Amino acid sequence: MLYKLIPPSVVTATIQLPASKSISNRALIINALGKGIYPPENLSDCDDTQVMIKALTEGKETIDIMAAGTAMRFLTAYLSVTPGERTITGTARMQQRPIQILVNALRELGAEIEYTRNEGYPPLRIKGAELKGNEITLKGNVSSQYISALLMIGPALKDGLTLHLSGEIISRPYINLTLQLMQDFGAKAAWTSPNSISVAPQPYQSIPFKIESDWSAASYWYQIAALSPKAEIELLGLFHNSYQGDSRGAEVFSRLGITTEFTSQGVKLKKTGKAPERLEEDFVDIPDLAQTFVVTCALLNIPFRFTGLQSLKIKETDRIAALRAELKKLGYVIEEENDSILMWNGERCEPEETPVIETYEDHRMAMAFAPAIIRHPNLLIADPQVVTKSYPGYWEDLKQAGFQVINEG
Ligand SMILES: O=C(O)C1=C[C@@H](OP(=O)(O)O)[C@@H](O)[C@H](O)C1
Ligand SMILES: C=C(OP(=O)(O)O)C(=O)O
Structure with missing residues (x-):
């Protein structure tokens, strides 16, 4: 056309x-982890949010998030701590967008994730598990979405989570957006130094939230x-x-x-x-x-x-x-x-x-x-x-x- x-x-x-897709997709993940009673208001009607809603509600074994980077990264962390075994995939371009930094960090915490096609890239096969360990170092200079994805599951981990970010941190306001939303939903999560963030093991609370x-x-x-x-x-x-x-x-x-x-x-x-x-x-x-x-x-x-x-x-x-x-x-x-x-x-x-x-x-x-x-x-x-x-x-x-x-x- x-x-x-x-x-x-x-x-x-x-x-x-x-509505902001970045806020919508964070509110949806936090809401799912917190078993929220208030669905987020004014969710975006865009593809990137619609694929996230489907992934969280349809319960399908294969999840196709199309071209949504946030959905791919946030769901990879979410599925790692959620019972069940699923494959997450996306468009041809999504299968060229790197995810190894996030997968390695999750594996360090005990996540069961396999690459089904190319090492380092989606699709991924993820088996939900109880993650252990609470302190990891990862690169902050490739995509902040890896960091946001890890932070959001932090309150669900037994001992909480501390992240140390190496390299120049890119897209820092998106990390701050994640921390802000987590705090709004009752989590304790904050920078402890210019490149370290700690999240306490304290469950999310459900609140009415307008995007x-x-x-x-x-x-x-x-x-x-x-x-x-x-x-x-x-x-x-x-x-x-x-x-x-x-x-x-x-x-x-x-x-x-x-x-x-x-x-x-x-x-x-x-x-x-x-x-x-x-x-x-x-x-x-x-x-x-x-x-x-x-x-x-x-x-x-x-x-x-x-x-x-x-x-x-x-x-x-x-x-x-x-x-x-x-x-x-x-x-x-x-x-x-x-x-x-x-x-x-x-x-x-x-x-x-x-x-x-x-x-x-x-x-x-x-x-x-x-x-x-x-x-x-x-x-x-x-x-x-x-x-x-x-x-x-x-x-x-x-x-x-x-x-x-x-x-x-
Ligand atoms: O966390 C988010 O909502 C986003 C983070 C940014 O990505 P990077 O961290 O990969 O730069 C941005 O480009 C993207 O559109 C949305
Ligand atoms: C980079 C973008 O999105 P994502 O990484 O979430 O696919 C964007 O919307 O410009």
């Missing part, structure tokens, strides 16, 4: 954003505001004191001339029109915003240097390669350094007349390139349905904001 887009001259919209809207999804609306000549956008369901690290996107966008006003319902975006000559930012804490800012800065003609992108190669696709290939079609030559830095010094190439933006089974490629239509008429988005991974209503919301979204077949 191909989508052609036509932007409105003025974007005016009030958008009910989807916030998704700040990563909000970033595409900030992007639309930044690229549009005129925009009045209100985003509902975002909290001022957000648990989500991606709320920092609001501060980075303020440097691109988009200010945020918090209301009782969410946020209103305002354009000040000011833009910097150049943007430098470290994305190690906010990797999911990288595509948003790479595309926005290129289209606004703002040279940039973005560091901390080392996790992008093992996400839904190799996002470093995907960004460079697709921006080239729009006439921008983006450089890469050390597998972890993307830079643009203003260099251009001949843009394609009708560029077809490939999305590589990556929701964020579709969502970050769609707003580019405001500055680059004629582009088409391939396989637009990929957005269902985190934001199923994205195209409907664009229509509500005055965009024409035409299915070109």
